[in-house]
Amino acid sequence: MQRRLSQLVFLIPAMLLISSPLSAQTRKLEPFSVSGIVLDTKGKPLKGASVQVRVDFVYGRASVTTGADGRYVFNDLIKGTYRAEAYFETKYAGTTVCQRLAMPKPSDYDSFPVSQGAERNFRWQLTGKVGTSKSFFGATIQIFNVTSNPFDDKSRAVEFKLTPTGPLLDGSKAAVIVKQASLEYPSSDDGLYDLPLGMYKLKAVLIAKDGSRTPLNVAKTDSVYKPEIDVKWESENRCGTDSGVKPFFVQLERRQ
16 A cells, blocks of 8 residues: 655654555454545545544644555554544646545544544545535535626526536536526525536526526626636645635626
8 A cells, every 4th residue: 555644743643654554355443543445436446545634632634645455544543532534636627626535424524532443434526515514525606796786586596507518527427417596585595516526618597486587698707798608616726625626606697
């Protein structure tokens, strides 16, 4: 198993950094260890994922990189409770995106003891909630009108249609997405959430409370309105966020 150790600050003993290349057949939970496997979106071992553990109430963390078998292990950890996270970097639209990897159960995101050994597994997924938080692995489109306001008290929702222009981040085939952002209080939305990261063409339609539909022009933050625009998210350029990209802001106006 390939290993790469990241810097820990000085409060954590050096033994926290020791990891062992045990095989999947012989590995078992050892006291004061954390181990597991990282899978890709198809359920196969994921090489090159960064797995991190940090002990609660102490500043610093340790990191290892998974090998071809997707396995990792931290041995000889100090006594305490820990949290585990994993990230994977891949190319997207000429940049690098670092996405957080999912865990099987919401409770896996919580702190856990290591005195009896612990197992934490991960999987790369393009959408879904991050544990019990309000965050998502998918990308966000936010309505951000600064030059016009196409909505009134007769408006019910904005329907967005995203037509893929290429594969998703993991190389899989993308599908057309049609989703609505509600404009009715108190369930109103300011955009779309948890979208699988890819490249799209975006159109929008305003839906009134009586069901009538009005096509809208769409603009990025440059305020250049068109019937359809290209959607490409900007990378956060770092690991530590969930989707790995910044929200994509759109402006809307009624067509003249």
